[in-house]
Amino acid sequence: MSMTRIPAGYLPLTDAAPLIAAQEMGFVAEERLTLDLHRAPSWSSLRDMLAFGKVDAAQMLAPVPVAAALGLGGASAPFSVLSVLSVNGTVIVVSNSLSRKMAEAGHRFSFDDAVTAGKALIAAAGPDLRIGVPFPFSMHTELLTYWLRGLGPETPRGINILTVPPPRMAEAIKRGEIDAFCVGEPWGSIAVEQGSGTLLLPGRAIWSFAPEKVLAVRSGWAETEPGLSGRLIRALWRAGRWLADPASRGLAAEILSSRRYLDLPAEIIERTLSGKFTVSAQGLQRDAPDFIEFHNGAAGFPWRSQAQWIALQLAERNGLDRQAALETAGSVFRSDLYRAALRGTGAKLPGASSKLEGANTASLQAAGESETVSLLQNRFFDGRVFDPLAAD
Amino acid sequence: MIVDGLRGAGNFDIQVISEPSGLARQIQVRDPDVVLIDIANPSRDVLEELTLASGPKERPVAMFTDRSGAGLSAAAVEAGVSAYVVDGLQPARLKPVLDAAIARFRLFQRMRTELAEAKRALEERKVIDRAKGMVMKARGIGEDEAYALLRKAAMDQNKRVAEVAQALVTAAGLLA
Numbered sequence: 001m002s003m004t005r006i007p008a009g010y011l012p013l014t015d016a017a018p019l020i021a022a023q024e025m026g027f028v029a030e031e032r033l034t035l036d037l038h039r040a041p042s043w044s045s046l047r048d049m050l051a052f053g054k055v056d057a058a059q060m061l062a063p064v065p066v067a068a069a070l071g072l073g074g075a076s077a078p079f080s081v082l083s084v085l086s087v088n089g090t091v092i093v094v095s096n097s098l099s100r101k102m103a104e105a106g107h108r109f110s111f112d113d114a115v116t117a118g119k120a121l122i123a124a125a126g127p128d129l130r131i132g133v134p135f136p137f138s139m140h141t142e143l144l145t146y147w148l149r150g151l152g153p154e155t156p157r158g159i160n161i162l163t164v165p166p167p168r169m170a171e172a173i174k175r176g177e178i179d180a181f182c183v184g185e186p187w188g189s190i191a192v193e194q195g196s197g198t199l200l201l202p203g204r205a206i207w208s209f210a211p212e213k214v215l216a217v218r219s220g221w222a223e224t225e226p227g228l229s230g231r232l233i234r235a236l237w238r239a240g241r242w243l244a245d246p247a248s249r250g251l252a253a254e255i256l257s258s259r260r261y262l263d264l265p266a267e268i269i270e271r272t273l274s275g276k277f278t279v280s281a282q283g284l285q286r287d288a289p290d291f292i293e294f295h296n297g298a299a300g301f302p303w304r305s306q307a308q309w310i311a312l313q314l315a316e317r318n319g320l321d322r323q324a325a326l327e328t329a330g331s332v333f334r335s336d337l338y339r340a341a342l343r344g345t346g347a348k349l350p351g352a353s354s355k356l357e358g359a360n361t362a363s364l365q366a367a368g369e370s371e372t373v374s375l376l377q378n379r380f381f382d383g384r385v386f387d388p389l390a391a392d
Numbered sequence: 393m394i395v396d397g398l399r400g401a402g403n404f405d406i407q408v409i410s411e412p413s414g415l416a417r418q419i420q421v422r423d424p425d426v427v428l429i430d431i432a433n434p435s436r437d438v439l440e441e442l443t444l445a446s447g448p449k450e451r452p453v454a455m456f457t458d459r460s461g462a463g464l465s466a467a468a469v470e471a472g473v474s475a476y477v478v479d480g481l482q483p484a485r486l487k488p489v490l491d492a493a494i495a496r497f498r499l500f501q502r503m504r505t506e507l508a509e510a511k512r513a514l515e516e517r518k519v520i521d522r523a524k525g526m527v528m529k530a531r532g533i534g535e536d537e538a539y540a541l542l543r544k545a546a547m548d549q550n551k552r553v554a555e556v557a558q559a560l561v562t563a564a565g566l567l568a
Contacts, residue, residue, distance in 0.1 A: 044440040136441045163441035165434035
């Protein structure tokens with residue numbers, strides 16, 4: 001039985017788990033594949049590695065392929081998204097001086113209420129607030145912008161969103177270069193461990209079903225290698241299902257923590273998977289159920305409406321034509337390839353490829369291709385609903 | 393070395409930023425024509441943001457090495473150098489800079505590999521000597537004979553002499 005090798009890239013984050021588990025737990029081997037996993041130092045490097053063919057598949061921030069399709073950002077090739085690797089999984093961290101001020105003003109760090117936390121943050125920060133994100137095109141940037149704008153008239157104008165690489169976040173906040181940051185775990189918990197910050201919110205408090213990382217390939221590769229694309233989609237779907245099983249958490253955290261991959265303590269990585277967080281250096285504990293989702297609620301399905309929500313935010317900030325952006329983005333998330341790969345495997349596939357984003361206040365059953373599919377809560381903190389058909 | 397290479401290639405004003413904190417501010421203060429960064433540096437994403445920042449003067453826009461020649465950007469990615477150029481610099485002026493940087497970077501990488509290789513060889517030599525000494529002592533034989541025994545064991549097991557020697561040294565450590 002001959003194995004086909006696929007070079008694939010990732011960044012050291014808990015949500016690299018699907019690619020790493022697919023390789024380590026043999027899910028790619030079931031599809032006669034081997035992943036040559038390359039740990040990339042930065043998102044721009046990983047994007048270029050994919051664009052220039054040094055890797056054929058990559059873990060990618062969901063907005064990067066959309067931005068590339070809209071002509072935003074540096075050197076790039078057209079990318080296609082084969083599946084969503086993870087939903088949610090980020091945290092917002094505030095500096096020690098901000099958390100002290102917020103606590104003095106009565107904020108309780110409940111780690112679940114975006115409105116209360118946002119107002120407390122703005123009140124404590126005053127007119128200037130510098131917030132770090134890992135990359136300009138990221139769900140972190142989109143969630144922060146959506147949240148701070150949505151808080152109403154008290155949102156200060158002087159908000160400055162700066163790029164800081166995740167491994168540098170803790171140091172940057174300690175040195176006072178930034179007042180807060182939004183980052184993928186475990187980098188928020190690392191800052192807590194180092195005593196340089198306090199967890200304020202999980203990203204899902206802003207949007208409870210935000211596509212965080214995707215599996216991206218060059219569009220040309222997806223066209224010429226439909227067989228390989230399908231095998232990759234299936235292997236990652238199985239890896240996601242394995243990761244979603246609570247019994248897998250301990251082992252998954254161990255594998256990720258190894259020197260080859262994240263090279264960080266397994267105990268801290270496991271917080272992401274269990275949703276049990278230590279939010280402050282003083283040891284305050286908070287539960288964040290469904291902190292990250294790899295499988296349930298059709299988490300892997302690349303909804304066109306997710307790409308379109310991202311495209312609309314990017315279009316508004318960069319002054320692009322909204323309708324053109326919506327049309328371009330819709331074809332970046334390849335729900336057609338995802339369906340073709342998983343049909344007949346027992347995976348439950350939704351009947352539609354686009355949905356109202358933000359319309360599920362609770363889990364619900366939706367029509368599927370062959371049987372009903374359960375979808376998870378999908379809600380924006382301000383209750384707004386994004387309808388891709390009415391968004392022009 | 394990159395700095396030396398660039399000095400040799402022409403008259404450039406070169407400043408090295410070794411401190412990642414406040415990188416964006418440092419670059420804005422110095423206002424360079426070109427920023428060269430090792431692609432393995434996570435702070436590269438900070439430069440990415442700078443290229444997107446709006447506002448006329450503080451806009452080190454532009455480009456990846458793309459427009460200054462076919463294949464150059466791929467070569468730069470391979471070599472681990474990426475370039476960001478401030479508005480207004482002619483691609484023609486950039487190319488020799490990059491060529492020099494890339495050539496230097498490759499040389500540097502080769503030297504790094506050679507050094508690692510030399511270290512490994514030295515390490516193996518030491519282990520083989522220790523194993524040889526142990527065999528000599530245990531069997532009361534001479535150095536050449538001890539080495540011949542190690543070599544034969546390696547050949548029989550289809551392994552390298554260094555591996556057999558390492559196994560022996562490790563085992564002896566456990567028994568001691």
